[in-house]
Amino acid sequence: KFAAVLVPLFEDPASGEVHVVLNQRSSKLNTHSGEVCFPGGKRDPADADDIATALREAQEELSLDPAAVRVVACLPPFLSKHLLSVTPVVGVIPPHLRFSPNPSEARGEETVFTVPLRRFLEAGPGYSSKDVEWQPGVPYRLHYFDYVHRGTSYCIWGLTAGMLIVIAEIAFGRTPDFQPNPPN
Template identity: 45%
Template sequence: MELKERVTAALRSLSGKVELSRLPIPKSLPKASVLIPLLLQDGELRLLLTVRSIHLSHHAGEVCFPGGKCESSDRDDVHTALREAEEEIGLPADAAQVIATLFPVINKAGLLITPVVAFIQSSFRPSINPQEVSEVFTLPLDFFTRADHHSGYPVPSVFGPTHSFMYTDPASGRVHQIWGLTAALAITVAAIGLQKTPEFQTGFDLEDPVSTFRSALQRRLSKL
């Protein structure tokens, strides 16, 4: 099987196991989606990330995925992710091939965030909305399984410890810190998509990731 098909199958199998309707999620919880864009370049899988504008009121200057809050006109969580990606980086909705919707997570602000994984073309050139995004970069997905630029510290995050990576972009020379929610999602997609056990303790069970995500969500719900 080709790399793209393998990754799609691995992430799709996770997607199929999500039974959200069986979880006691209050209807009042505000919702958001993020788009996790994957691309194939020179036979290697890469992940696209954004740097948030320093003018935003939340997470200013931090690295995150394209995404944002659900609007009443959105059809579903996938629509929210695609609409936000179009607004922030100019990705046309029909240029994203959605392969999976992952288990939602609740962030510190109490937003229920649904991660949507999609393939995009390696030829995609972002058109940045400077009010929300200051930079877009891509990096090898495999980076998020390696220990050399990783640190983990015992502050509870989405699941397990808080993860942080320092990535130096060879294209720009700039150093990006990827941590917290965004790092946890990148590790999940890398470990499951590439079927590779990370070189560090992740805090989730690779054999049964869904049960880790389900108990993390239940723990957060019980604290709301």
């Protein structure tokens, strides 16, 4: 099975920093409830490619006009814990876009927020990791980033955090302040 996510980036006009747009899924959803993620989902038969999937899902979930997105890269796919091949589609958006989560998609509880991209290279307060066995004999390092946005605390972890670390490494041309992978 195949999926794609849109990684919407913009430059904050006030600080000049690159931010990423994330959303927290409704706690009422059956899968991944309450988790922080990118807009995205499984490929539909009508989708021409990963870009089409990511843009369609972002429009459905956040009312993001595909014409407002300048796609700059498609990264190699990441394999989810459910063996779903997920392609990150990186896009640049205008800094002052307003997002309105679709009530039928979000079930009324979805939250959209932004985080400075550099945060995913920093090992300071709010960062932790845990080594787990992804498959028998295959170690995987889970990363956790706690982030407070407008008084609300969010935890960005798992596949989303893993993707953001790689994207931040590429964007800033440096490795993180922590070991991204487990030993061996």
